Amino acid sequence: MSDSTAVVRDLAQRARTASRHLALLTRADKDAALLALADAVDAATDRVVAANAEDLQRGREGGMAAGLLDRLALDADRVAAVAQALRDVAGLPDPVGEVVRGSTLANGLQIRQVRVPMGVIGMIYEARPNVTVDAAGLGLKSGNAMILRGGSAAASTNRTLVDTLRSALAAQGLPQDAVQLLEGGHDAVTALMTARGLVDLLIPRGGAGLIRAVVLESTVPVIETGVGNCHVYVDAAADLGKALAITVNSKTHRPSVCNSAESLLVHREVAEQFLPKALAELAGAGVVLHGDPATAQLATEGIEVLPATDEDFDAEYLDLQMSVAVVDDIDAAMEHVRRHGSGHTEAIVTEDRGAARRWTAEVDAAAVMVNASTRFTDGGEFGFGAEIGISTQKLHARGPMALPELTTTKWVVEGDGQIRG
Template identity: 55%
Template sequence: MNSHASTITPESTGLTAQRAAERAEVLAKATTAREVSQRPPLATTVKNGILLAAADALVARTDEILAANDLDIAAGRERGMDESLIDRLRLDAARVEGIAGGLRQVADLPDPVGDVVRGSRRPNGLEMRQVRVPLGVMGMVYEARPNVTVDAFGLALKSGNIPLLRGSKSARNSNAALVGILQDVLEAHGQPRETVQLLPCDTHDSVQDLITARGLVDIVIPRGGAGLINAVVTGATVPAIETGTGKCHFYVDASADVEQAVALVVNGKTRRPSVCNATETVLLDASLPDAAAKRVLTALQDAGVTLHGDLDDLSGLGVGGAVAATEVDWDEEYGTLDIAVKIVDGVEGAVEHIRRHTTGHTEAVGATDVRVVKHFTDNVDAAAVMVNTSTAWTDGEMFGFGAEIGISTQKLHARGPMGLPELTSTKWIVTGEGQVRP
């Protein structure tokens, strides 16, 4: 199993002994994952039984998980970790129950493997079927969000993939506890513990080992901040799916139901400011009455949000206590209780601003004028476009997919929340009766 790793020595590579050992561990685990991926596929009933048992085990061993998580939080605070990252890292009993609930939802979803995407009978009698198949060995690189560990396992298992999980050092103890529980459940169901594996996280170099393991790893999916995503996408020789950052905008048109817009903007910004579907910029129609615009902005301030915008514009609306915006603010994914504010010239101005600054994640409009809505939805290019609803809805669970592997902002293979079908490829099965090609 470790033939790839056995060739790596400090002398042959010029690496330090520690670095060579780390690289050898990544490749050894990738080799094992490749072998596990070639086992006969599991029946849907077996997959579902494992998922339900894993959900029960996580809840039953909550105290063990939270003790490990406390170690990570304490270490993070000692290193001065930002509170928005602490929030992503933190687990409690309710969050563990929510993670377990995600596995139960995945168990209830249809198994995509073997689904016929399309098919036909050719004039010469050939029967052609395109069916869904697993991607194979799936590398995940992610930051301080231990829930991703379980989400990735659940979606990978149901879609027939074998996950290699490279979480961040900041969640080392939490991830180890979670993977240990999942492996115990797999073993109890007669499956290899290596059906899910956690990769070393001592150095950033282990990420490079994973994303360049061609022939062992079939796909790599980064999930985290812009720096991590860019490093994986630009450095990978393994095919990568980009799960982009979320610079999400909410445009309030002059025709909007103002109280509805207030509720949606505040929800999008404050529900969980640290996540990628949080609203980061509010665009106000210049034709919106001053009182209505002020109502939106003061509601944000009352919810503890700091406004970043043109101070003269905000002062003209009777809104103080803001921070002067710079060009950085129009592209910043804050992840905190901060929001950029800009007055634009109608829906055309909103679309133009979004085109310049979108990350292609989620964009939203509040309007009752159907012409405004149509212009916005026709001209805004994003993975999800929301009409009179919060940007916070862009989420695999909320879309009915169960847990999600991430929000893809690219256009090839998958776009938007990635559930089970997005974790499959296809193959053609062509059945004949002795036909030869002339």
């Protein structure tokens, strides 16, 4: 047994013990603990920001892209938002014990399907230290122990956050091992991915390379999350004022996150009217534009449009870059999405109810938007509180994953001596 395998086995065994304790907690117990964790994060703001400054400095020295630096950065306001997310989770219904369905059979047996915790959940994620706290909070509320493997870029921040959370759990009389941080290199990650039987579920959250590696190499069950090559399609029947606002917000509101739009598709009938203004506004916001020939021809003087390749249309930029294409009709737009999309979020802007119905029925994605920004695909915006990630697969969970998605079910059958004849 390698050293990394032994470390992961020890973490998982301690997490299993902690999860059995969590499974017995009442909602009141869990909510009180979440509020205490939020207060502890608030109180640790200065230490968290100082640790984050170390990570940011290493990132800059290592040439980290601006979008990734933005994901990594925590200031006092962002720490306060992270703490508030814990309070928001405390205010949500507890999924554990919820009866999904049930009935009384003709023989008098009472059967019901109830939500129960997964048990031990591992998370592998990149430079997003807010995920550390979100995962801990959602895990606690859903009765799961969490093993967290954050990216090395956020090592100092994650260590400070996890130490803060573990101390707060201990102060509440709860097992510290409900939240654990796995450190180490690739061997440690591999050991976590192959800890089948010790870890019940693995959730990767990050770029396409990370998610692909975890999905392909894990023997632990995986929920695939979050690669977001999201599109905005401006239909022939679009309100172009709405279309401009939605396009700019979808791309520029926070370009480093997975629900940021990476591609703009415009119906040929409105391209000449819409694109010159849209390209100018996007460029004015600092967006680097990659367009097809029809798009380039419609750019006004001084607006640069780089020639777009298939790689550009496939790209999840996570940055102020966007691919743009003119399409003949809604069918061409949907075909473009099928070829290049990642199944995350796809938006149509149209006043044609028939076109909207076709889009929502035919586009295969975790979320489809009609006359709304792609940025709304978010657990908080959907009213779920903090999210553990956005699933782009179809089994078990799809879209923003919050508390119910961190549970499984068991069947409870109660009788009075019945036997099967």
